[in-house]
């Protein structure tokens with residue numbers, strides 16, 4: 001955890017699940033946590049706990065699912081006199097079901113939150129890190145980003161974007177002193193499945209948010225290009241390179257419809 005000591009760390013999606021677990025794990029390190037999500041009460045309660053653990057913590061209640069919202073958040077943070085040494089782009093949501101079942105706005109918000117705001121925040125925070133020759137960006141993708149997934153099509157595509165973008169950026173920033181890592185969780189015990197209407201979808205083992213958060217923080221501190229949580233998910237993600245696309249899509253379609261795979 002030395003990498004995070006005395007750093008100013010911005011975590012999006014810190015009000016629950018993986019982001020909240022990351023904040024709790026970073027709190028005893030004595031860093032400065034900048035906590036972002038829409039649920040201000042939850043963030044304030046978490047910030048209070050983090051302060052008791054020895055960290056400084058500031059809350060920015062912000063919706064990142066609209067055009068221009070990343071710039072506005074960055075301006076608010078910079079305007080309050082904070083700099084960002086480490087950026088954790090974790091906020092995201094999905095919707096499981098037929099593509100045509102959800103309105104245009106749901107997809108616009110999903111693409112903006114999962115991909116566009118993540119890109120913009122990275123673009124805004126990186127110059128300072130490069131100038132200082134230290135810091136890092138941890139982007140949270142998903143095992144869903146390794147293959148097209150019928151009935152989860154837009155979410156999987158946003159996560160494929162996160163994965164591709166993060167891996168390319170990792171290569172671009174070699175030698176700058178700035179770390180870039182991509183964390184790809186599989187099914188994790190958080191509010192994600194309920195928000196995605198996917199609680200009934202069967203699958204492999206479900207991991208705890210604490211375990212997934214720890215894996216992501218460890219990956220960034222060692223500047224690992226990617227980290228996939230859990231052996232089952234690693235096999236699933238890596239097999240997408242060797243299994244024909246048609247077959248992997250048929251398997252994921254069956255999975256999304258709640259059948260055994």
Ligand SMILES: NC(=O)c1ccc[n+]([C@@H]2O[C@H](COP(=O)([O-])OP(=O)(O)OC[C@H]3O[C@@H](n4cnc5c(N)ncnc54)[C@H](OP(=O)(O)O)[C@@H]3O)[C@@H](O)[C@H]2O)c1
Nearest residue numbers: 013015016017018037038039064092142187188190191192
């Ligand atoms: N859980 C899984 O099975 C799983 C698997 C693979 C990948 N992931 C990825 O892991 C990341 C974290 O998700 P999680 O599992 O921890 O789920 P979660 O418990 O639902 O947390 C999602 C976080 O994102 C925030 N968020 C949602 N919409 C937002 C918006 N419009 N603006 C700002 N913040 C917003 C939420 O806070 P507010 O509601 O307070 O805004 C919450 O803090 C996501 O990127 C997700 O895609 C999760």
